[in-house]
Amino acid sequence: MTSPNGTERGRRDGVPERVRPSRLTERVSTDREVLRRLLADVPVGHVGFVTENGQPYVIPTAISADGDNVLLHGSTGSRWMRLLATGVPVSLAVTALDGLLVARSAFESSMHYRSAVLFGRCAALEGEEKLAALDALTDALIPGRVAEVRRPSAKELAATIALRLTVEDWTVKVSAGQPDDLAEDVAGPAWAGVVPLVRHYPEALDAPDLRPGIGLPPSVRRLLQPENEPAG
Amino acid sequence: MTSPNGTERGRRDGVPERVRPSRLTERVSTDREVLRRLLADVPVGHVGFVTENGQPYVIPTAISADGDNVLLHGSTGSRWMRLLATGVPVSLAVTALDGLLVARSAFESSMHYRSAVLFGRCAALEGEEKLAALDALTDALIPGRVAEVRRPSAKELAATIALRLTVEDWTVKVSAGQPDDLAEDVAGPAWAGVVPLVRHYPEALDAPDLRPGIGLPPSVRRLLQPENEPAG
Numbered sequence: 237m238t239s240p241n242g243t244e245r246g247r248r249d250g251v252p253e254r255v256r257p258s259r260l261t262e263r264v265s266t267d268r269e270v271l272r273r274l275l276a277d278v279p280v281g282h283v284g285f286v287t288e289n290g291q292p293y294v295i296p297t298a299i300s301a302d303g304d305n306v307l308l309h310g311s312t313g314s315r316w317m318r319l320l321a322t323g324v325p326v327s328l329a330v331t332a333l334d335g336l337l338v339a340r341s342a343f344e345s346s347m348h349y350r351s352a353v354l355f356g357r358c359a360a361l362e363g364e365e366k367l368a369a370l371d372a373l374t375d376a377l378i379p380g381r382v383a384e385v386r387r388p389s390a391k392e393l394a395a396t397i398a399l400r401l402t403v404e405d406w407t408v409k410v411s412a413g414q415p416d417d418l419a420e421d422v423a424g425p426a427w428a429g430v431v432p433l434v435r436h437y438p439e440a441l442d443a444p445d446l447r448p449g450i451g452l453p454p455s456v457r458r459l460l461q462p463e464n465e466p467a468g
Numbered sequence: 469m470t471s472p473n474g475t476e477r478g479r480r481d482g483v484p485e486r487v488r489p490s491r492l493t494e495r496v497s498t499d500r501e502v503l504r505r506l507l508a509d510v511p512v513g514h515v516g517f518v519t520e521n522g523q524p525y526v527i528p529t530a531i532s533a534d535g536d537n538v539l540l541h542g543s544t545g546s547r548w549m550r551l552l553a554t555g556v557p558v559s560l561a562v563t564a565l566d567g568l569l570v571a572r573s574a575f576e577s578s579m580h581y582r583s584a585v586l587f588g589r590c591a592a593l594e595g596e597e598k599l600a601a602l603d604a605l606t607d608a609l610i611p612g613r614v615a616e617v618r619r620p621s622a623k624e625l626a627a628t629i630a631l632r633l634t635v636e637d638w639t640v641k642v643s644a645g646q647p648d649d650l651a652e653d654v655a656g657p658a659w660a661g662v663v664p665l666v667r668h669y670p671e672a673l674d675a676p677d678l679r680p681g682i683g684l685p686p687s688v689r690r691l692l693q694p695e696n697e698p699a700g
Contacts, residue, residue: 280579282561284516284526294516294526294561296583329514329526333700336669338688342606342617343624347512351528374574385574385658392575415675426617427685428675433698435667437568443647443660453659456570466665 265408268304274330274350274408275301277467279377283308283401284327285320299330300369300376306354306401307361307369317397321360328354328401332467335433339415340426346411348430350467354406358399369398380455436465497640500536506562506582506640507533509699511609515540515633516559517552531562532601532608538586538633539593539601549629553592560586560633564699567665571647572658578643580662582699586638590631601630612687667697 265271281299286292295316300307306328310317320326335348361369370393371382388396415428422428437459440452452460497503513531518524527548532539538560542549552558567580593601602625603614620628647660654660669691672684684692 280563280565280581282514282516282526282528282563284514284524284559286518286522286524290518291557291587292516292518292524292559294514294559294585296514296561296563296581298579325523327516327524327526329528331512331514331528333512336609336691338610338613338672340617341620341624342602342614343620343628345606345609345613345617347530347609349512349528353526355523370574374577377568377577377579378570381570381577382574385572385577386653386656388573388575392573396575414677417677421618422677422679424618425682427682427688428678429688430673430675431669431688431691432671432673433667434670435665437663438666439664440570441662441664443662445646445649445654446660447654450657450659456659456661456663459568459663 263409263411265410267408270350270410271352271406271408272301274332274352274467275299275306278330278332279466281306281308281328281330283320284329285316285324287319298373298377299328300372302369302372302400305356305403307372308358308399308401309370309373310397310399312395312397314397317399320358320399321397323357323359325355325357326401328356330354333433334412334467336431337411337413337415338427338429338431340417340421340424340428344415344417344421348412348432350408350410352406352408354401354403356402356404358401361398361400365400366393366396366398369400370396373398378455378459380458381453384453384455434465435467436462495641495643497642499640502582502642503584503638503640504533506564506584506699507531507538510562510564511698512700513538513560513562515552516561517548517556519551530605530609531560532604534601534604534632537588537635539604540590540631540633541602541605542629542631544627544629546629549631552590552631553629555589555591557587557589558633560588562586565665566644566699568663569643569645569647570659570661570663572649572653572656572660576647576649576653580644580664582640582642584638584640586633586635588634588636590633593630593632597632598625598628598630601632602628605630610687610691612690613685616685616687667699668694
């Protein structure tokens with residue numbers, strides 16, 4: 237997350253230039269578990285690439301972690317999916333906004349967040365790998381849903397591109413601290429603290445064409461439980 | 469949002485090539501009010517640009533609508549902010565995930581979302597415009613907060629870059645419908661419907677160094693009211 241209140245505090249060794257943060261290094265995590273947790277928590281990423289004429293382009297897309305890599309999917313009718321499948325360089329940002337950091341000055345006010353930026357290239361998956369990727373993407377959004385629905389037909393598979401982003405570099409930043417106000421601001425009248433942001437699924441609404449007698453499936457019932465809040 | 473279940477259904481006239489969607493055109497909104505509402509609802513965008521060596525890069529950043537343009541800010545210590553200030557082409561994606569669209573097949577399952585992709589170039593703001601932009605960014609995150617905190621000092625202003633993204637093109641897609649299952653899937657045993665995703669701020673936690681007797685300010689109390697849920 238860009239933020240105005242950082243300072244340069246030294247650089248890590250051995251970090252590729254393109255992922256070496258220029259500032260706020262105290263917030264950088266090199267812990268792969270933090271990255272894995274973030275990818276598991278957040279169902280949507282923002283993928284950036286460069287079009288044929290040099291224009292940067294960012295699109296939101298569903299994601300699913302695949303070991304240390306990431307799965308994406310889209311329609312064969314999407315020119316951007318077709319471009320990604322050619323293996324052009326991509327950047328994938330995955331961000332969870334976890335709350336507000338309310339300081340006593342505008343300058344020190346910020347957010348609680350976890351932010352990953354991944355770099356690599358995509359390749360299209362085929363056959364069993366493609367089916368497994370689509371299942372993983374379905375279950376990433378609604379765990380356990382694959383076992384409850386009709387899986388893709390041959391026609392649907394032919395209309396779908398499944399991609400694996402092989403991650404070459406990554407960086408993660410975590411902001412989870414307390415306001416860091418100047419002493420004179422702490423002595424002043426302003427409140428400071430943290431306001432957590434919580435996401436939840438309070439209800440499930442039947443489709444208008446749902447046939448009578450069909451109740452909520454286990455996957456959706458689990459989503460409605462408070463401990464299954466998504467992030468992002 | 470990329471999705472596998474779209475079909476090509478014609479193209480709009482008069483839409484610049486870089487924002488003309490290649491598919492799912494039935495979901496495209498040309499209503500500027502939808503864009504304005506999305507920008508007002510979502511406090512974080514993902515800005516994409518191309519680095520000097522041709523690498524695409526995506527970073528999350530706080531945003532605030534400024535008429536039909538968008539304000540951003542960051543540290544002068546951020547090389548990406550300095551690059552954006554030079555006026556390189558950028559793409560800004562702003563996405564609200566509003567719920568899950570649970571269909572009877574994996575293929576038709578999707579999300580409810582609002583998604584804008586903006587294109588343009590940034591310019592650094594100075595003087596009164598810079599101060600006004602920083603105020604707007606503070607109030608975009610916590611409406612009314614500017615009136616309660618110390619505003620930036622000269623030193624803090626010197627450490628901050630404020631940018632206005634002048635939007636040249638934009639596109640918005642909205643997915644808010646019902647599952648569109650095949651007749652044979654509707655006749656089957658699977659549930660289908662919509663699961664709305666709700667965000668809220670359930671509580672505000674005092675900073676450890678908060679002085680006794682300082683209560684929650686009006687801006688934070690308003691955030692805790694359910695009708696002031698953020699999106700995104």
